[in-house]
Amino acid sequence: MEALLFERDTIFAAFWMTIRLTAVSALGSLVLGTLLTAMRVAPLASLRGAANTYVTMMRNTPLTLVLMFTGLGVGAQLGVELSDDIATNNFWLAVIGLTAYTSAFVCEALRSGLNTVPVGQAEAARSLGLGFTKTLGLITLPQAFRAVVAPLGSIMIALTKNTTIALVVGVGEASVRMREMIETYGDQVLEIFLGFAAGFVLLCLPMGLLFGWLSRRMAVAR
Amino acid sequence: MSYANLYEPPGPRGIRRNRVLAAVVALVLLGLAYVVYVRFDAKDQWAADKWTPLLRGDVWATFILPGLAGTIGAAVVGVVLAGLFGLLFATARLSDHRWIRVPAAAVVEFFRSVPLLLLIFFAFFGSYMLIGVNISAFAAVVFGLTLYNGSVIAEIIRAGVQSLPRGQSEAAQAIGMRKGQVMRLVLLPQAFRTMMPAIVSQFVVLLKDSALGLIVGFDELVNRGLNGIAANFKNTIPAAILIAAIFILINFSLDRLATRLSTRLGTTR
Numbered sequence: 001m002e003a004l005l006f007e008r009d010t011i012f013a014a015f016w017m018t019i020r021l022t023a024v025s026a027l028g029s030l031v032l033g034t035l036l037t038a039m040r041v042a043p044l045a046s047l048r049g050a051a052n053t054y055v056t057m058m059r060n061t062p063l064t065l066v067l068m069f070t071g072l073g074v075g076a077q078l079g080v081e082l083s084d085d086i087a088t089n090n091f092w093l094a095v096i097g098l099t100a101y102t103s104a105f106v107c108e109a110l111r112s113g114l115n116t117v118p119v120g121q122a123e124a125a126r127s128l129g130l131g132f133t134k135t136l137g138l139i140t141l142p143q144a145f146r147a148v149v150a151p152l153g154s155i156m157i158a159l160t161k162n163t164t165i166a167l168v169v170g171v172g173e174a175s176v177r178m179r180e181m182i183e184t185y186g187d188q189v190l191e192i193f194l195g196f197a198a199g200f201v202l203l204c205l206p207m208g209l210l211f212g213w214l215s216r217r218m219a220v221a222r
Numbered sequence: 223m224s225y226a227n228l229y230e231p232p233g234p235r236g237i238r239r240n241r242v243l244a245a246v247v248a249l250v251l252l253g254l255a256y257v258v259y260v261r262f263d264a265k266d267q268w269a270a271d272k273w274t275p276l277l278r279g280d281v282w283a284t285f286i287l288p289g290l291a292g293t294i295g296a297a298v299v300g301v302v303l304a305g306l307f308g309l310l311f312a313t314a315r316l317s318d319h320r321w322i323r324v325p326a327a328a329v330v331e332f333f334r335s336v337p338l339l340l341l342i343f344f345a346f347f348g349s350y351m352l353i354g355v356n357i358s359a360f361a362a363v364v365f366g367l368t369l370y371n372g373s374v375i376a377e378i379i380r381a382g383v384q385s386l387p388r389g390q391s392e393a394a395q396a397i398g399m400r401k402g403q404v405m406r407l408v409l410l411p412q413a414f415r416t417m418m419p420a421i422v423s424q425f426v427v428l429l430k431d432s433a434l435g436l437i438v439g440f441d442e443l444v445n446r447g448l449n450g451i452a453a454n455f456k457n458t459i460p461a462a463i464l465i466a467a468i469f470i471l472i473n474f475s476l477d478r479l480a481t482r483l484s485t486r487l488g489t490t491r
Contacts (some may be wrong), residue, residue: 041225043228043240044240044243046244046248047247051416060430060469061424061430061469061470061475062430062433063430064436065433065462065469069462070434071461072448077265077458078258084377114225126229131229132229135229136228137230159360161336161337164338165338165434165437167339168437174340175337175339178340183342186351187345189347189348191350193340194482197335200335201332201335204335
């Protein structure tokens with residue numbers, strides 16, 4: 001217990017990094033995931049093909065490899081520099097990797113949400129003279145969103161846990177701190193593990209409850 | 223599923239407009255690909271000598287095949303143990319006895335909410351302090367995969383059993399089966415049948431997660447393939463593309479298998 005108390009400032013700092021990574025990547029993947037969903041149902045075959053290929057590739061590649069690629073490929077080889085500060089640069093590289101990966105899952109969830117919207121909704125929209133963008137943006141996609149709040153919640157919880165893998169691009173979040181602490185305070189391994197685990201339970205449990213409540217509130221009565 | 227109900231079938235003008243748009247989209251995508259190509263080219267990643275090593279037998283024998291063996295080995299052991307763990311805890315959570323049900327629920331919920339990497343670190347770096355031996359990276363990875371994916375599988379199986387009509391267990395009890403028999407002979411086989419696609423998808427997750435082993439130095443595909451090859455030939459990009467392709471190929475086939483299973487078992491509605 002002493003180790004956890006003694007190091008509580010650095011532990012909070014590490015979890016604060018976890019929270020920031022999660023929040024920024026969550027926002028990014030919701031935007032990119034929505035865009036990908038729109039592409040996947042678009043009238044243009046080239047857009048559908050591009051989005052389909054992207055989603056299949058991302059879903060079947062380990063996140064570790066995606067993040068290694070953002071670090072080594074995008075960072076070192078493409079020479080993308082997002083900040084002069086190396087820590088900030090690594091943070092944004094991790095956000096890129098996590099967003100690229102998570103948005104594929106957001107897209108899958110949203111697409112299955114579109115399937116739950118009755119055909120008549122889109123047909124009614126079209127008969128009013130709405131085009132593709134308006135039918136999707138005003139009628140079907142909002143309903144799809146409300147149908148998949150719970151699965152989106154699971155994806156966001158998975159994202160929170162996945163931020164631990166950001167350590168491969170050199171981001172000092174919770175898992176890095178836990179490893180350092182196990183090495184420093186070898187006699188308190190169990191307490192340290194349970195402490196960090198409790199941190200994630202504290203982050204994920206309210207998220208699960210929030211999304212559960214939201215999904216009941218937002219459900220479209222049919 | 224087709225989404226053609228989202229737009230009118232285009233008329234002559236629409237077809238022309240769509241063609242123009244398709245060309246624009248193709249140009250944008252090609253432009254993007256070109257920028258990436260040029261940037262990687264500046265780092266010499268397309269040079270023939272970066273790609274030819276990937277075709278050499280000794281490169282496959284030293285890096286890719288052992289890496290693949292590591293990944294598949296961890297995944298297979300993980301699948302078996304996670305399956306057993308899932309079966310055990312699903313049954314325990316469905317028990318009539320509160321003292322079995324509640325602790326089992328706590329265990330499952332705990333391992334579902336702890337990041338896999340923390341479990342692996344705990345096992346790998348903490349094992350000496352806890353049990354007096356340093357366990358191997360393989361064992362640490364399998365430990366994490368079993369507990370995390372096992373908990374998820376437990377939930378999948380439990381959902382499957384709960385989705386069965388109540389009459390199934392009532393009928394089994396009516397013909398005099400004991401609780402164990404009801405579960406083993408009537409409920410679990412049916413739950414497996416409906417949940418097989420979900421279980422296979424979870425195995426895809428497990429296979430992908432085994433790549434976390436790289437962080438504790440386990441010789442799996444990303445570690446051997448990406449780090450190992452790139453260290454020798456400085457060909458990060460070609461190596462990464464090859465490794466990703468292998469993963470996508472394996473997982474895509476597993477995905478297909480899950481779809482086939484669900485149509486075969488008549489569980490798609």
